[in-house]
Amino acid sequence: MNVLGIYHYWVFAILLMIGFYAVIAKLNLIKKLIGLSLFQAAVFLLYITMGNVEGASAPIFGFGAETFSNPLPQVLILTAIVVGISTTALGLGIVVRIKEEYGSIEEHDIQEIDRR
Amino acid sequence: MNALTLHLPALQVIVPMLMAPFVVLLRARSLPWAAATATSLLTFSIALQLTMIVMDGNPVSYEMGSWVAPYGIELQVDAFSALVLLIVTGASSVALIGGRESLASIISTDREPFFFAAWLLALAGMAGIVVAADAFNIFVFMEISSLASYVLIAAGPDRRALPATFKYLILGTIGATFYLIGVGLIYMMTGTLNLGDMELRIHEVADQKPILAAAGFITVGLALKAAIFPLHVWLPNAYTYAPHIVTTFLAACATKVSLYVLLRFDFFVFQQNLAGHEFQFAAYLMPLAVLGILVGSVVAMFESNIKRMLAFSSVAQIGYMMLGASFVSATGLTAATLHMFNHALAKGGLFLATAAIAVIAAGCRLSDIAGLARRMPWTFAALVVSGLSLIGVPGTAGFISKWYLINAALELETGGIALVALILVSSLMAVVYIWRIVETACFGESVETEVKRVPTALVIALWAVAIANVGFGIAPDLPLSLSAAAADILLGHVR
Numbered sequence: 001m002n003v004l005g006i007y008h009y010w011v012f013a014i015l016l017m018i019g020f021y022a023v024i025a026k027l028n029l030i031k032k033l034i035g036l037s038l039f040q041a042a043v044f045l046l047y048i049t050m051g052n053v054e055g056a057s058a059p060i061f062g063f064g065a066e067t068f069s070n071p072l073p074q075v076l077i078l079t080a081i082v083v084g085i086s087t088t089a090l091g092l093g094i095v096v097r098i099k100e101e102y103g104s105i106e107e108h109d110i111q112e113i114d115r116r
Numbered sequence: 117m118n119a120l121t122l123h124l125p126a127l128q129v130i131v132p133m134l135m136a137p138f139v140v141l142l143r144a145r146s147l148p149w150a151a152a153t154a155t156s157l158l159t160f161s162i163a164l165q166l167t168m169i170v171m172d173g174n175p176v177s178y179e180m181g182s183w184v185a186p187y188g189i190e191l192q193v194d195a196f197s198a199l200v201l202l203i204v205t206g207a208s209s210v211a212l213i214g215g216r217e218s219l220a221s222i223i224s225t226d227r228e229p230f231f232f233a234a235w236l237l238a239l240a241g242m243a244g245i246v247v248a249a250d251a252f253n254i255f256v257f258m259e260i261s262s263l264a265s266y267v268l269i270a271a272g273p274d275r276r277a278l279p280a281t282f283k284y285l286i287l288g289t290i291g292a293t294f295y296l297i298g299v300g301l302i303y304m305m306t307g308t309l310n311l312g313d314m315e316l317r318i319h320e321v322a323d324q325k326p327i328l329a330a331a332g333f334i335t336v337g338l339a340l341k342a343a344i345f346p347l348h349v350w351l352p353n354a355y356t357y358a359p360h361i362v363t364t365f366l367a368a369c370a371t372k373v374s375l376y377v378l379l380r381f382d383f384f385v386f387q388q389n390l391a392g393h394e395f396q397f398a399a400y401l402m403p404l405a406v407l408g409i410l411v412g413s414v415v416a417m418f419e420s421n422i423k424r425m426l427a428f429s430s431v432a433q434i435g436y437m438m439l440g441a442s443f444v445s446a447t448g449l450t451a452a453t454l455h456m457f458n459h460a461l462a463k464g465g466l467f468l469a470t471a472a473i474a475v476i477a478a479g480c481r482l483s484d485i486a487g488l489a490r491r492m493p494w495t496f497a498a499l500v501v502s503g504l505s506l507i508g509v510p511g512t513a514g515f516i517s518k519w520y521l522i523n524a525a526l527e528l529e530t531g532g533i534a535l536v537a538l539i540l541v542s543s544l545m546a547v548v549y550i551w552r553i554v555e556t557a558c559f560g561e562s563v564e565t566e567v568k569r570v571p572t573a574l575v576i577a578l579w580a581v582a583i584a585n586v587g588f589g590i591a592p593d594l595p596l597s598l599s600a601a602a603a604d605i606l607l608g609h610v611r
Binding site: 043 | 252255256259263266267270275276278279281282285286289290292293296297300303304
């Protein structure tokens with residue numbers, strides 16, 4: 001298989017790893033959430049690109065197109081995007097509460113305060 | 117079957133889900149609690165009726181909006197789902213009935229409607245995961261229940277609940293996203309999301325490599341949600357700092373629901389469908405189960421916070437369930453599914469007892485409860501009964517599942533004796549950590565604290581669970597026949 005021919009998988013994998021790295025390595029809670037969003041966005045791309053058919057049009061009848069892209073992955077990802085937004089919103093809400101209680105959003109500071 | 121009975125699988129999810137926004141509108145004190153409890157009891161009665169229907173071994177299938185599966189969304193309830201539904205709805209009902217005062221002391225009146233709405237959404241999500249027969253719907257329900265339980269845990273009185281929730285949110289989302297990647301890969305290769313359809317079509321796939329990758333992603337993602345060792349790091353703090361009643365609810369069912377999905381996927385979709393990888397499930401998960409049992413029990417022995425101790429004990433108990441499942445035998449799977457039920461009873465009882473203890477000793481540390489048993493004998497008597505069930509003493513529910521687990525281990529050709537020894541040693545460790553609670557509470561020097569009464573409802577709920585622990589130990593017919601049927605169903609899909 002041609003490596004460049006499946007370039008969208010590379011985009012998916014690289015984005016996924018960047019997001020995953022940020023979640024694990026960054027100590028700032030906001031940066032962790034940014035990483036988490038990237039991580040989820042990569043999966044959205046995986047779904048969207050797999051539904052695409054080369055040379056096909058959008059799945060709408062009556063405009064002379066012969067082949068259509070698969071609309072189901074797009075519908076699934078619409079739901080997954082909503083889930084992703086809810087998660088990010090809830091995560092940010094918790095970060096705001098952490099800032100109010102601890103006065104910091106750095107993981108080290110929070111652990112230090114809890115140890116006291 | 118009358119018209120309403122036909123719709124029971126859908127009602128199981130829809131009732132709590134529709135009640136959630138309604139509960140938000142209730143402003144009077146205790147009214148949100150009453151509505152949530154009534155809804156929870158209603159879902160419990162639906163689960164009971166579904167159990168009656170599937171008892172004879174025929175699964176109930178429901179086509180959402182009459183769209184024929186695999187094109188439409190299918191809901192399916194079999195004996196295994198019925199067992200898990202009973203755990204989920206039962207735990208929610210008992211926790212709510214006993215928990216009114218305990219929750220009211222933590223959550224301010226103006227926030228109560230939102231809290232109980234989140235509770236109902238968590239309940240709806242978990243029930244949805246269990247009844248859904250569609251991989252993507254399972255993901256959506258998983259996220260509904262997870263997002264709602266993050267809210268429930270963050271309501272804890274201690275500020276450390278917030279970092280604990282954040283950690284759970286990050287890891288839970290990674291787990292769910294891994295699951296989503298796996299489902300995407302399967303969809304790419306088979307073009308279907310219906311679990312039953314997937315099972316058939318996966319045989320026709322020429323290149324099995326993406327399926328193998330999907331199996332890895334789904335297993336790891338769900339193991340993260342089910343807190344299987346070493347992916348359990350979110351669990352101890354989340355359970356420790358959540359409100360006590362929330363811990364009771366989540367400890368009894370949240371991880372088991374993920375385990376249920378994991379077993380369904382591994383046995384229905386992946387098991388032996390991967391040429392040459394017949395035992396990858398067992399080979400990878402059995403060592404993790406063994407390590408989880410050992411590490412969870414050892415850490416629990418040295419914990420000084422009772423809730424943390426019980427949380428680590430949960431890690432060990434999840435290990436038992438995994439161990440039973442990794443035998444891939446009828447006895448092993450019966451033990452695994454039965455232990456889901458029995459552990460929910462034992463751990464539910466223990467966490468309800470901590471909720472009662474917390475009325476007097478808010479910190480739930482061992483040093484706080486010294487001598488308390490003399491002042492709250494009923495609470496500690498129930499704690500001892502549930503503790504005995506957790507240990508697996510004959511005459512309690514915990515004994516039955518451990519008995520099956522040991523029998524399943526003995527059926528193995530090699531290493532069976534070592535696993536039996538492991539189960540016995542870890543049960544002895546459970547004796548140690550339960551004994552530490554009992555010893556401090558009974559024989560410790562009393563600390564002077566103000567005398568507060570434990571709410572009567574909490575004591576009644578606690579005793580109901582304790583009696584159930586003994587009752588299902590003496591007459592285990594209902595959970596046993598359900599889990600035996602569940603084992604049959606799971607093995608029936610292994611070819």
